[in-house]
Amino acid sequence: MDNTSITIAKIKLSDEPNFYKDYICKVVPVVITDLYQGQAIRDIRCKQDVIHNWGDIAIPVQDEYVQAYEQAATIPGPEEEQDPAPAVAETHRTMTIRDYYEFCASHSGVKKMCIEFTTPAQIKSCYSIPDICQHQPRESKTRIQQCFVGNKGNVANIHFDKGGHNGFLYQIFGKKRFVVFPHSAAKKLLPFTQMSGWKLQHFSDRERRDFLHFTGGQEVVLDAGDAIFVPAFCWHFADYLEDSMAIRIRFRRPGHSTELLNYLFPDMFTQGIIHKLADPALATTLYPSIISRILQCSSRRYLNGKQRVMALRLLAKEIYYELYPEEPMHSYSLDLENYLPPLLPHFLDADHRARPYYE
Ligand SMILES: O=C(O)CCC(=O)C(=O)O
Ligand SMILES: [Fe+2]
Structure with missing residues (x-):
């Protein structure tokens, strides 16, 4: 079986004047290779660059997603049922980006990550918001900018984000396998609200490929300078193949x-x-x-x-x-x-x- 149908296409945003019509309106995930072209952020391409430029920034570090979920999940009694699932905040620990990577380097096998923290001004100053992210009439004005820092072995299980924004995830450094699924795959994903029950990280390459054929999913390995367009409400999965950092913009909810x-x-x-x-x-x-x-x-x-x-x-x-x-x-x-x-x-x-x- 060939691999072409399970590989997410790559484009240059600058070659796509109809990005809104062809990707956002059609819910088509795609890898963009020239996001933030000519901007300072593209010069930061490895861990050393990140530590050199942003090493002093403090980040809230938590356990890997699934581990954090499993810790937070308790069978709620009638009382607790009134409350949202406890935020994983108790497990957060603040450290600088420099200390975080040093901690990971000196604790082999540890999986710690820092997800969805608001992009600090120092990082925001290295890129400008692409025109395509500007909200239009009848679209939500909310726009969210977040960072994801994690070491090798972290995983974001298959899910879709319930906030309903379209978004770009730009990989600053490190390889990350990213998998997307069409909504038609939902019933095959063992769906539980906006989460899937599968742990794709434990599939062999062959099993994963067969699963993508079964579900219609597609994948790519993102590397420094790649961005993926994740359409609103699109199922996705991320596997940190290496230590990495990414920035996210969520924008233009209709x-x-x-x-x-x-x-x-x-x-x-x-x-x-x-x-x-x-x-x-x-x-x-x-x-x-x-x-x-x-x-x-x-x-x-x-x-x-x-x-x-x-x-x-x-x-x-x-x-x-x-x-x-x-x-x-x-x-x-x-x-x-x-x-x-x-x-x-x-x-x-x-x-x-x-x-x-x-x-
Ligand atoms: O890269 C990650 O850790 C997960 C990305 C993700 O789920 C998202 O950006 O919505
Ligand atoms: Fe997500």
Whole structure:
């Protein structure tokens, strides 16, 4: 079997005047080789450069994602169920980037990372925001800039980000395997809210390749200077093949996604609806009827916020199957939600005080 279909394409952003139409609207992940061309950030290409330029920056270091999740996960009793899953914040420890890499070098096998910390001004001053990231009318004004620092062996399990932004992940240094999946793969991914149950890092190369053929996934090994465009609500996975650092920009959530996110639960059905609406032509015709059904469902009287969420989730499922009539109804795996404590309890109650409001 050849590998071409499982390799993510590479482009130069400067060659793509229609990036919005061809990639953002079509939900097409792609590797960009010239992001921040001519800017200072592209001169920082290895760990020594990072330590030389930004070594004194303090970062909140935590255990590797899965380890952190596993530590945080307890079977909630009725009391705890009222609260969002405990943030992993207790396990955070502040250290400088220099100390962090020294710590990793002197503790072999340790997996520590620092994810999604707000990009410090010193790093922001090394690049400017690409024009394509500027929000347009009817798009959310929120734009998030974050850094990811991690040593070899860290992994971001297969997931999609429920914030619903499009984004670029720019690899400053270090090799990172990045895998993306279409929403049509969702049922094959052992989905549990916006997470997948698979640990792709433990697949052999051959097993991973077969899995990508099974699911329609694609992969690339990012290296210094590569960026990947991760479309909104796209499933993705990252495997730190080497110590590395990356910066992320999340941008341009369409107005209709914002509205839907304020009603719906972050699962594969919401993902599928939002992906269908990524094409503005379809969004114009489909969205008004979808949102009016959702508003109607939401404004009915319910005993409590949990009942409301339950009704909205059923409706989202119904709308999903109308939008994807070709998709079989059956699942490839057990529905983990029926067996495990909820991963996002605050999203299961429309009135929960910790439920985020999207703007
Ligand atoms: O590179 C990583 O650690 C994970 C990237 C990721 O999940 C993201 O940027 O949303
Ligand atoms: Fe992510």
